[in-house]
Amino acid sequence: MKYRVTISSSNVSFDIEPSQTILEASLLAGINIPFGCRNGSCGSCKGKIISGQVFCDEYQQSAMTDDEKTNGYTLCCQSYVSSNVELDIKLSKFDNNLPEPKITPVRVESLVKLNHDVMRMTLKLPGSNSLEFLAGQYLEFIMTDGSRRAYSIASPPHEDLLELHLRLIDGGKFTHFVFEEMQEKSIHRIEAPIGQFFLRESKKPIIFIAGGTGFAPIKSVIEDMFHNGNKRTIYLYQGVRSGKDLYMDKLCLEWCEAFEQFNYIPVFSEPNKKDNIEIRTGLVHEAVLNDFESFENFQVYSCGPPILIESAYSSLLGKGLLEDDFFADAFTFAPQKK
């Protein structure tokens, strides 16, 4: 059975299956409802139900307040429908500029460990095909059982191979498979490109806040900026627990040497005794907060665990950052219950 979702303010509508979220169905229909985390953490996909039956699954309180829920709001990434629905939501301004996602086979070209728990994987498309994507977008591995795993593309669009950074997750079937069994030259299927984490036009300086492998899409955006001669000032805050969790530090230091507009600030939340004592310590978003008087004239791009995105979002908005100048890509973990 199919229902229909209508976004009256934009005069568009699309079909939806009961098993799909409103966000999934809209993206498949080529209608760009804005989104960030896709797990009920950031609030980017919030819309108002005008009519119809909508069930909103688990989400974080910071993404939608009880008052908003009572007043008819819902989070499209967590919402399923059981009737035709009319929705009010502002669509993304970038509707027509995003490359179409496609399903394609890929060959694993290399698997190289970057530190104790992060693997760099490179992938090649068949023949001389390349993937059209915007720096910062992600791809999904399609498993044989149909389930999917999302990974940000860490390479810039002008490079032939797609680069991913995969962190070994405790109990994570796919990452254990990658670390222990996956073979170079093996063939897999992906769908790409997906996502709305990419650089927006502006002259404002940029603060990138990365948590762990949240560095991946940020690396893609920064390398794309360098490649295109974009001279906007960049501050990259890289948050990890300690020195052993840092990776591609050397690359960031090389960028500091080569590009005067680039500034690099690693931050350790749980430094150990062997770590360089000059490295900043504490939570990465707090280091950012401490370094600037106001964020009114900045754009901020953050990628990492939902808790990092939430903390950065609320604290930076409290210090002048405009809501429209915050862009996030949260790792997809199950959201905490309200």
Ligand code: FES
């Ligand atoms: S809450 Fe839906 S995309 Fe973040």
